[in-house]
Amino acid sequence: xxxxxxxxxxxxxxxxxxxxxxxxxxxxxxxxxxxxxxxxxxxxxxxxxxxxxxxxxxxxxxxxxxxxxxxxxxxxxxxxxxxxxxxxxxxxxxxxxxxxxxxxxxxxxxxxxxxxxxxxxxxxxxxxxxxxxxxxxxxxxxxxxxxxxxxxxxxxxxxxxxxxxxxxxxxxxxxxxxxxxxxxxxxxxxxxxxxxxxxxxxxxxxxxxxxxxxxxxxxxxxxxxxxxxxxxxxxxxxxxxxxxxxxxxxxxxxxxxxxxxxxxxxxxxxxxxxxxxxxxxxxxxxxxxxxxxxxxxxxxxxxxxxxxxxxxxxxxxxxxxxxxxxxxxxxxxxxxxxxxxxxxxxxxxxxxxxxxxxxxxxxxxxxxxxxxxxxxxxxxxxxxxxxxxxxxxxxxxxxxxxxxxxxxxxxxxxxxxxxxxxxxxxxxxxxxxxxxxxxxxxxxxxxxxxxxxxxxxxxxxxxxxxxxxxxxxxxxxxxxxxxxxxxxxxxxxxxxxxxxxxxxxxxxxxxxxxxxxxxxxxxxxxxxxxxxxxxxxxxxxxxxxxxxxxxxxxxxxxxxxxxxxxxxxxxx
DNA sequence: GCCGTTTTCGGCCCGACTGTTTTCAGTCG
Numbered sequence: 349x350x351x352x353x354x355x356x357x358x359x360x361x362x363x364x365x366x367x368x369x370x371x372x373x374x375x376x377x378x379x380x381x382x383x384x385x386x387x388x389x390x391x392x393x394x395x396x397x398x399x400x401x402x403x404x405x406x407x408x409x410x411x412x413x414x415x416x417x418x419x420x421x422x423x424x425x426x427x428x429x430x431x432x433x434x435x436x437x438x439x440x441x442x443x444x445x446x447x448x449x450x451x452x453x454x455x456x457x458x459x460x461x462x463x464x465x466x467x468x469x470x471x472x473x474x475x476x477x478x479x480x481x482x483x484x485x486x487x488x489x490x491x492x493x494x495x496x497x498x499x500x501x502x503x504x505x506x507x508x509x510x511x512x513x514x515x516x517x518x519x520x521x522x523x524x525x526x527x528x529x530x531x532x533x534x535x536x537x538x539x540x541x542x543x544x545x546x547x548x549x550x551x552x553x554x555x556x557x558x559x560x561x562x563x564x565x566x567x568x569x570x571x572x573x574x575x576x577x578x579x580x581x582x583x584x585x586x587x588x589x590x591x592x593x594x595x596x597x598x599x600x601x602x603x604x605x606x607x608x609x610x611x612x613x614x615x616x617x618x619x620x621x622x623x624x625x626x627x628x629x630x631x632x633x634x635x636x637x638x639x640x641x642x643x644x645x646x647x648x649x650x651x652x653x654x655x656x657x658x659x660x661x662x663x664x665x666x667x668x669x670x671x672x673x674x675x676x677x678x679x680x681x682x683x684x685x686x687x688x689x690x691x692x693x694x695x696x697x698x699x700x701x702x703x704x705x706x707x708x709x710x711x712x713x714x715x716x717x718x719x720x721x722x723x724x725x726x727x728x729x730x731x732x733x734x735x736x737x738x739x740x741x742x743x744x745x746x747x748x749x750x751x752x753x754x755x756x757x758x759x760x761x762x763x764x765x766x767x768x769x770x771x772x773x774x775x776x777x778x779x780x781x782x783x784x785x786x787x788x789x790x791x792x793x794x795x796x797x798x799x800x801x802x803x804x805x806x807x808x809x810x811x812x813x814x815x816x817x818x819x820x821x822x823x824x825x826x827x828x829x830x831x832x833x834x835x836x837x838x839x840x841x842x843x844x845x846x847x848x849x850x851x852x853x854x855x856x857x858x859x860x861x862x863x864x865x866x867x868x869x870x871x872x873x874x875x876x877x878x879x880x881x882x883x884x885x886x887x888x889x890x891x892x893x894x895x896x897x898x899x900x901x902x903x904x905x906x907x908x909x910x911x912x913x914x915x916x917x918x919x920x
Numbered sequence: 921g922c923c924g925t926t927t928t929c930g931g932c933c934c935g936a937c938t939g940t941t942t943t944c945a946g947t948c949g
Contacts, residue, residue, distance in 0.1 A: 373932050377921040408922050446938090448947045481940060489938085530949090543949085571937060576948095586949085588936095601934085606949070613933040618926080624934050 349393065349419050355386035357418050357427060363439050364430040366449035367456070380406045383607060385415065387661065389860045392419040437463025445493040445568075446486075454479055468494055496566070500582040503538035505818060506885050507848035509583075513542050516585055519561050520546060524554045524589070529602035534655045535888030537818055537851045541584035543602050548591045558587045594626045596640035601625035607660035608653075615648055615664065623648075656891040675891040676870075678884055680903040683712035686757065686780055686811060686843065686871035687880070691736050692717035693725040695876035698736075698752065699743060704877035706750050712906045714755035714778040715740060721759035721767035722784055728756065730772045737775055751906050753777035757811060762786055764800025766807070773806040777910070780843070780871075782811040783824075791825035798826060802834040808913045809869055810835065812845040812852040820849070828857060829864070836865045839912065841901050844870045844893075846886025847879075858893020867912070868895060869902045 362378035384404050385392065392401070392415060401412040417424045434456070440463060441452050447467075455461035458479060459470045467490065470476050477487040504512075513528045520526045527533075530543035546554045555575050559567050568576040568584070576586045590598040601609060602625065616623040620631055627638025628647050637647035645652050650667040654675055657663040666672050687701055688694030694701070698715050705713045717736065718727035728736060737754045744752055755778035759767040766773065766781060773779050781801040786794070802810055813831060814823035835842055842861050845852045850873065853861060861868065870886040872879055890900060897903040901912055 371921080374921050376932080381921090406922065410921065446947070450946060481945065483940060485939060541949090569937065574936060576937095602949080604949080606933090609949095610933055617933075622934080626935085 349422055351385050351388050351392055353422075354392055354415060354418050355382040357423065358382035358385060358415070360439065361427050361430065363442055363449075364427075364434045367434055367438065367442070367453045368430070369449075369453060377406060377411065380607065381411050381415070383660075387659070387856050389856055389863070392416070435462040437466075440464050441467050444490060444497055446489045447493065451482075464494060464497075492566075496578060496582070500578075500584075503540050503819075504581075504583060505848045506532065506535065506537060506539060506851075506888075507882070509539035509542055512579060512581075512583055512585065513544065515563065516542070516544060516558070516561065516579075516587075520544075520554050520557055520587075521549075521552050523547075523549045524552055526554070526587075527599065529599055530604060533603045534605065534658055535885070535892055537848075537854065537889065541586060544585065544587045545595070545598055545602060546587060546589050547595055548589050554587065554589060590625075592639065593635070594638045596642070596644050597623070597627045597638040598625045600641045600644050603655050603658060605659050608658040608664070611660050611664045612645075612648065612650075615650075615668075619648065621648070654891060656888055657894065659892075673894055673896050676887060676895050676897045676900050676903060677891075678887045679709070680897045680900070681710070681870060681883060681887065682905060683710055683714070683751075683753075683902045683909065684872050684874070684880065684883065685714045685753075685755070685778060685809065685869045685902055686716045686845070687713060687874040688717050688725075688757075689715055691715075691732065692722075692727055693875060698740060700877055701874070701880075702743065702747065702750065702752050704880055706747075708880055708883075711749070712751040712753060712909075714753040714780075716755040716757040716778065716780050719756055719758045719766075719768050721761065727759070730769055733768065733772055734775065753906070755780060757782055758807075759784065760797055760801040762797065764797045766801065766804060770806060776806075778808050778913075779804075779806045780809045780811045781807045783815060787815050787821070787824050789824070791827055794824045795827040795830050798831050799834045802831060802840045803838055807840055809841045809843050809871075811843045811871070812847075812850050812873070813842055814852045814854065814857065816852055816854075817849050818851065823852075828860065832861050832864045832866050835861075835867075839867075841867045841869045841912075844868055844886045844890050844895075846870060846872045846882040846884075846889070848882060848885050851885060851889045853889075853893070855889050855892035858890055858895055860893075862893065862895060862899055866899075868900050870900055871902070 358378050359382040362375050366375045390400055401407055414424050438456055441447055459475050461467045461470050471487050471491050477484045509532050517526045524546035526544050526546045529545055532539045559570055559575055563579045564577045565580055566578040574588045578584050613623045622629045627635040628644055630636055637643040642652040651670050651672055653663050653667050689698045689701055718725040720727045720729040740752050740754045754776050756776055757780045760781050760783045761767055801807055816823035870890055872882045874880045901909055
């Protein structure tokens with residue numbers, strides 16, 4: 349069982365307990381444990397898992413035993429017991445907007461609803477409207493909820509969310525200063541819905557502009573302070589209008605995460621204060637903070653916490669000790685170490701990529717076209733690679749104060765050898781090694797393959813190490829710890845690939861790699877000049893992994909970068 | 921179920937919106 353699978357079981361138990369009307373705080377402990385296990389950086393199946401588990405926050409005696417049992421057997425008596433009473437399909441019913449645990453329980457017990465299909469039938473027959481505290485409108489809402497669920501996009505990529513958010517903000521009146529909060533602001537790799545906040549301005553009606561946008565498919569709510577719409581593609585967008593003195597508290601609150609907010613509000617409670625989206629209030633209900641986030645955190649004795657860290661993963665305690673790391677920022681990054689040109693499968697010339705990168709404020713780039721084993725991408729063989737190196741050297745003669753490094757995204761072959769001869773690799777400034785085939789290989793095979801590449805004296809960087817494509821392809825069975833260990837030993841960097849579909853290493857892996865002492869590079873893998881803008885997603889992912897600039901090699905000037913890769917004496 | 925400069929028992933974040941109700945329960949974030 350992977351940690352993710354264990355977390356899913358915990359969530360499932362939480363759902364079923366909730367439907368049974370179990371104590372909400374008990375339910376919350378299962379949910380919280382699921383969160384914690386989902387991002388936990390050691391394998392629960394490991395031998396030492398038992399002691400490590402007990403050290404995790406929110407996991408006590410009974411949960412740790414349950415988790416170990418699930419890890420070993422895939423299930424546990426509690427889950428089996430619940431599954432004997434509650435049909436699996438009822439858990440899907442919980443995902444229908446407007447149906448919560450209480451409603452699901454009533455639907456099951458009184459109308460024998462067991463899945464979405466039987467729920468729909470119960471609605472069409474009018475039986476749902478006859479339930480206590482339900483009516484025609486509730487029934488209609490549930491039907492709409494089912495339709496919404498069926499055409500909803502689910503979670504979308506960060507880049508897709510960015511495009512939607514930008515379009516919405518464009519259509520809101522500028523004086524209301526709209527900003528995006530939520531998981532988008534935290535830089536999560538996928539976004540469920542888009543939360544936008546706007547300042548209340550006399551005589552301005554952003555709600556009307558919002559619900560009237562041409563891309564709105566359905567208005568879910570339309571209130572004075574909050575409206576919700578579904579835009580084309582099935583994505584939900586929320587707008588909230590906030591009085592200016594509350595803007596900081598609202599931004600803090602709506603940025604989340606929910607677990608982070610609970611942690612912060614508990615702290616407020618312990619200080620005799622009350623924190624809501626309207627501000628921080630004392631016992632006499634006087635507002636003592638709220639206009640800015642820094643003010644709110646500050647009044648709670650906390651340093652301002654970057655949104656990317658707000659996952660209840662220890663950041664509140666660190667903020668209280670004034671010991672948060674200084675995270676890498678977009679403007680720290682001076683170069684981009686993976687991109688493609690027309691030589692292989694890119695859309696633009698080397699010069700065009702260089703000029704676009706320079707316009708974005710970078711000092712250097714590496715051109716890393718594919719190598720010959722990736723025939724579908726028009727990969728370069730040794731001859732073409734040597735000619736490309738000549739072109740890059742010539743271009744550098746013309747560019748003042750900007751450097752194009754000659755690189756290559758070299759294929760790691762099945763046995764861990766590279767597909768370009770060593771004497772040609774020696775001519776390159778940057779060798780990036782990647783796997784694009786055999787991604788379903790067993791753990792030992794893929795690990796041996798990648799470790800061997802990392803040991804190669806010319807290899808500087810292992811690119812998109814996990815091989816996952818978000819929503820399309822799982823990560824390979826690679827033993828990441830083994831690869832990280834090798835990278836630390838050989839002065840090889842691990843890439844944080846900024847492609848919105850990759851974000852690989854992911855946030856948890858970044859934190860793991862840094863804890864083990866590795867160095868990173870953040871690269872765009874751009875196949876066109878426009879995609880150089882992806883850098884921001886990679887930076888956010890690194891920040892979510894608590895990355896500091898000193899551990900991100902491409903924050904260094906080009907000379908410092910080269911120095912790192914030659915420290916083991918074997919690299920170019 | 922977890923946890924402890926309020927506590928080893930009794931707490932556990934907080935408010936808007938909706939629908940079905942004459943005061944509130946359920947859902948959502």
